[in-house]
Amino acid sequence: MLAIRKNLKTSLMSFIDDFKIDDKGAFVLPFELRLKDQEFLKYCHLDVDWDIPSISSEDLPDEFSQKAVKLVDLFRRKTAHLSYECMLFFDYKTGEIIYCFVEDNLDGRIREEIYEIHFKGKNVASIHNHPKGFLSAPSGKNFQILEIENEDYELICGYDEFWILEAKGVFDKEVVEEIRGKAKLFYFHSIHFENDESKVYGDSLLKYINNKIKININLSKVRYH
Secondary structure, eight states: OEEEESSOOSOOOOOOSOOEEOTTSOEEOOHHHHHHOHHHHHHHTSOOOTTSOOOOGGGSOTTSOHHHHHHHHHHHHHHTTOSSOEEEEEETTTOOEEEEEEOOSSSOOOOEEEEGGGGTTSOEEEEEEOOBTBOSSOOGGGGGGGGOTTEEEEEEEOSSEEEEEEEOSOOOHHHHHHHHHHHHHHHHHHTTSTTTHHHHHHHHHHHIIIIIOOSSEEEEEEEOO
C-alpha cells in the first residue's frame, strides 16, 4: 500500500499546525499550501455528504480529541461514495494533518511514500476508505501499521462498516508476515460465500486478531448508525 522511508533524503514542506473548516466542509488553507500540495487541495474540494451516518466520539478511542473526531467524521462524509482510495495521516490528539493522499488513478489504490521522520513527537493515526466493491475489513497490506514505530491507530472507512486497528509500537517481522498470511487465507476462504464475502472475511479476521494474537494489537468494528 505505502512505502515507508526511515530517512528523509529531501526536505518536504511543513504542514500547518491548525486549519479551519468552511461551511461546505472544505479545509481553508493558506495560499502557500495550496501551491505546494495538490493532493491536499483535491481532498479539500471533495464534496461532503451531510446525509450519511456520522462518526462520533463514542465510536473512537478516548485518546482522540474533538478536533480529531471532527476530522474523521468529515473524512467519512467526503469519501463515502468515492470509487478510489484517499488517506490521511494525522495527530489524533491535536487533529493536525501530516500526510494526505488522493489516488484517483487507474485502479484507485494508494501507492505513495511516507517518511517516518515526520511522525517524531506526534501521536499518529491514519484513516483511509475502502470503496464499494472492496472488502470493508483491513487487508493484509493494511497491517503495515505494525512496521511503523510512531503510528498507533489505523482507521478504515468501509462501505458499510468502520474499522479500528490499534497497534502501538513496532512488531517482529515474523508476526507481521504471519498476520498477512492469515489474512490472505481468510480472504480465499471467504470468496466461497457469495454475497457474504466481506462479512465472513471480517469476522474471521476479528476472531483471529483479538483471540489468537497475544500481543498488543486490537481490532474492532463499528457499523454505521
